[in-house]
Amino acid sequence: MADLFDALPPVEPPRVAMAEGAMLLRGFALPFEAELLPAVEAIAAAAPFRHLVTPGGHRMSVATTSCGAAGWVTDRSGYRYDALDPATGRRWPAMPACFADLARQAAAAAGYPAFRPDACLINLYLPGARLSLHQDRNERDFAQPIVSVSLGLPAVFQFGGEQRGDPAQRFALRHGDVAVWGGASRLRFHGVMPLKDGDHPRLGGRRINLTFRKAR
DNA sequence: AAGTTACA
DNA sequence: CCGG
Numbered sequence: 376m377a378d379l380f381d382a383l384p385p386v387e388p389p390r391v392a393m394a395e396g397a398m399l400l401r402g403f404a405l406p407f408e409a410e411l412l413p414a415v416e417a418i419a420a421a422a423p424f425r426h427l428v429t430p431g432g433h434r435m436s437v438a439t440t441s442c443g444a445a446g447w448v449t450d451r452s453g454y455r456y457d458a459l460d461p462a463t464g465r466r467w468p469a470m471p472a473c474f475a476d477l478a479r480q481a482a483a484a485a486g487y488p489a490f491r492p493d494a495c496l497i498n499l500y501l502p503g504a505r506l507s508l509h510q511d512r513n514e515r516d517f518a519q520p521i522v523s524v525s526l527g528l529p530a531v532f533q534f535g536g537e538q539r540g541d542p543a544q545r546f547a548l549r550h551g552d553v554a555v556w557g558g559a560s561r562l563r564f565h566g567v568m569p570l571k572d573g574d575h576p577r578l579g580g581r582r583i584n585l586t587f588r589k590a591r
Numbered sequence: 592a593a594g595t596t597a598c599a
Numbered sequence: 600c601c602g603g
Binding site (some may be wrong): 386434454508 | 594595
C-alpha cells in the first residue's frame, strides 16, 4: 500500500470536512506568504525555539516558540499560557499582521468569522519530530476555534475523538494547508506522526506549524 | 499531561 | 518488511 501522500486522488478538493465543525483547507491562498518565514525568523531571534518538557518529564521532539499576548508553555508543573517567555523573562514578540490576517481569513473560510487570535504557538519539526495525541484545552473559551497552518515539509495529521482511545482519521498536510477545528470538534484529540525526511523548495528539511488560539 | 517502547 |  502506498503511503497517504501517494494515495490522495489526483485532484484534491480544496475543502475537506474532517468532522462537525472541523475543516481542512487545502492549498489555502496564504496572504503575504513571502512575509511569513521572515516573520518566523524574527520571532525566533527574540524568543528562540526550545524543546519544552512535559509534566511527565519528557522532552518534546518538536521545538516551540510563540508570539502574541500569550504564549503556550509547559514544564513539570503543567501546561499553561504565559504573557512572559520563561526562557527570557520578556514578553513574547508581537503577533505580526501577516499572521493575524492569515488566521482570520482561514477561520472565516471555515465558518468562524469572529476569530481574533491572541496567541500563536510556532512548532518547528525536524525529521523524526512528532506530537502525540493531545487536546488543546488550556484556552479559556472553547467557543473559539483552533487554526493550524502548515508550512514546509508534509506531515500526517491525526484527528481523533474526545477520548484518547477513540479512532483517529489521518490527513496529509502540505505547505499551505490550514486545519481549523472548533464547535463540536474543539476538544478532539489530535497529533502529528513523525516527520519524514525531505527537502521543501522554500523551507528545506523542516516543517513549521503556526497554531493560532484565543487563549484569553 | 503535547513521551517512548514492546509486541501481537 | 511496513504500518496501524
